[in-house]
Amino acid sequence: MALAKLKQDVTDARLAAVSLPEGAAWINAARNDALTRVAAMGLPTRRDEYWKYTDPSSITAVDAPQAAILDNDEGPLFADVDRVKIVFVDGVFDEDASDDLTAEGVTIERLADVAASDIHWAKDLYGVLEARGQKPVARPLAALNTATATDGVVIRVTAKAEKPINLIYLHNDASSDAVLHNLVKVEAGAEVTLLETGPAASRFSKLLEVDVAEGAAFHHVRAQGRDHERRAVTHCFARIEKEATFKSFTLTFNGVLTRNECVLEIIGDDASAHVAGACVGDGKDFHHDDTVFITHDAVNCESRQVFKKVLRNGATGVFQGKILVKEGAQKTDGYQISQSLLLDDDSQFLAKPELEIYADDVACSHGSTSGAIDEDALFYLRSRGVPEKIARNMLTLSFLAEALEEIADEGLAEELRDRLESWLNRHS
């Protein structure tokens, strides 16, 4: 079917500016296929059902909008954690700032190198999960990433990784337009923690494909920079096999536009997938969108979605979450909660928590609430001598706590909680 005129125009303009990077035959084929997908689906416009609440025009535009470089007075996150640092500045690998790409239990390579080798296991993952995740909902920006990404990391985990891997995304150019594509393959019984920090670029497209094999565990903790003007579209596509664990948490402080899409497919029995997010937004130019799609295609699996948003001064929060339980995926336990705390009258929360269920022996539930700080709770704290500002921040933090609890490592959770507290103190 022909695309609508607006969609066709947007797609043509953007694709005219795209030139595919050259590499080995297998990756050239994957990029070409991805570009064909983009052309067939067309880039998103506001009229798309899945972009109803978020305007993609600054993402689909040919040129990236400017974003001022911020001098962050806070030290880097996770500085005290023993980790493998991999630094990208405006989407370009910085060898000097990065550690040696070695750690026990993992093999880390750069996509730029992998793309040049004729034979590589990445062939079976690159763009593969993304392509699977295009149904039933089209995600053309993900396909565009697959087509155009030149770098990223390619990680293979064969045992319990010795230490976490930290991707650090720095921003140094006010008009940078970065595209990164990361692959993680966690082999049977292996375990790894992936940390991602920093604003990355003025406009950032990032895609992560994760294959979690039988009995393996993947932990993902991400903090998307602070008070930054960046526009980011990130995708995470994961395939979760038997008895595997997938856990992802994202913390967002401000940002003009953030769209985090998470597409999980549970294909093995007794597996578990958790996705959580906390975001705090201040001001009219804050727009944060969490779009999650979890498919249950196996028996006795569990999934959890926990999303909390604190919004003030005209900020906008969006949540679009879906649980799809396929026929035969009995004994599924699906839980989804999306909540917003609106600190003033100008902010807004737009949610679409969906369930699509084709199996009868499942327990799926979802809840969504929106409201102001509980005046009774505030009064109680005030009556105990807590000053109003501190009382409000305490209540706000406790509101966000349920999402932070989804981080398995308490040290990491604690550090992020401290950052949140100091942000709240600055913004109240």
Place this chain on the structure above:
Amino acid sequence: MTALDTVEVKEGVDQETVDAVKELSGNYKYGWETEIEMEFAPKGVNPDIVRLISQKNNEPEWMTEWRLSAFERWEKMEEPTWAMVNYPDIDFQDIYYYARPKSMEEKPKSLDEVDPKLLATYEKLGIPLKEQMILAGVEGAEDAPAEGRKVAVDAVFDSVSVGTTFQKELEKAGVIFCSISEAIEKHPELVKKYLGSVVPPSDNFYATLNSAVFSDGSFVYIPPGVRCPMELSTYFRINAENTGQFERTLIIADKGSYVSYLEGCTAPKRDTAQLHAAVVEIIVEEDAEVKYSTVQNWFPGDEDGKGGIYNFVTKRADCRGDRAKVMWTQVETGSAVTWKYPSCILRGNDSQGEFYSIAIANNMQQADTGTKMVHLGKNTKSRIVSKGISAGKAQNTYRGLVSMHPKAKESRNYTQCDSLLIGDKCGAHTVPYIEVKNNSSRVEHEATTSKVDDDQLFYCRSRGMDEEEAVALVVNGFCKEVLQALPMEFAMEAQALVAISLEGSVG
């Protein structure tokens, strides 16, 4: 027999529930056909057909123009595809848009002149068009005091209204209750003022088509301060083959008035699907209250999904004045495909909207139904309670919108939707949209049975019930409450549903 017989029912769904669903969906009681000589307009739709329908109804020029402009618009529109329903493409040129019994050519002046065949049809449906005190089939009603038991009925047969009962008595109270074609003739000022003001002719594909070709329907006007002395009811019957029914209902509750309105519908069993695209507009002025109840029982098609009614309906109430109140109650058991979202626009301050729905889909039925609560005024309240039950290979979707506009301060919404799946070949889906644009409003959306009131649970537990029993009792009590919101005349039909428990529900 129904597909339910072969389905293995999982533990926790009691037999009573299964039987009740079977009873309701297995044998369609209203599948017979009345043999009566009909008069059709040529098949298809075009400006000439629109003019013809307008002319048959003796409409003034402005009405014809209104229809034609809607038709012009419709031609440019595309059929919506977002609902979770699948059906073969509808050939809009292969349908009769106007069908009336020959005997209705000359409008009967009173019920005595109506063709006895038509009267017999409604008699058989349990809706006798006699001005008697009670509706047949309402058990125990004989003993009840006659007052308050009266129901005025407007009966619509294919494209025309065949008669309206109790008109004289209603007139005494100042209430106007007649077919919409009669209203266009006799009360053009009211129709002109309100028609299309809630559901504009450009609203959506089916509403626009309806605006162009609607043939009849009911019109209600309740003057200020009047409490309508009896329940008003419209009974829709599709009889002729390959005919689409496009009815239009307009209800106006002026300041401080009250009315309870009932709607029922049935159609014969046929192999081919038939289209029903209705529009209902309700205007609720200051301090007025409207209760609108539907028991939708169109032919659902056979077990293999052959035939049945495609029910594409736009229903909307506009609470224009402060403290206006509207309540939608629907029991959806029929239709092959349902696409229906009775909505409330809460414009007046302190206005209230309620939506109670029980949707049962069996065999190959598909239902995509829900509501929209648009909060515009301050301190507005809405409540949504939706229970969806799927069996066989049916698909049941709740789709709803709760929107709190920036000016709707201190507003409140509570939504609960529960689904029950009987058998492993069916589907239950929830697609709520929640848009909150101010912080003094509270919106809660829940879709779990575990959120049953803890105090009530505790009370039941303290009386020695086990937890499951307690939950069942509380939920059942709640469900009954929804059913009891239905007026007496529908309660009979709906009571069969009471047995359905929500044990083992999923969100």
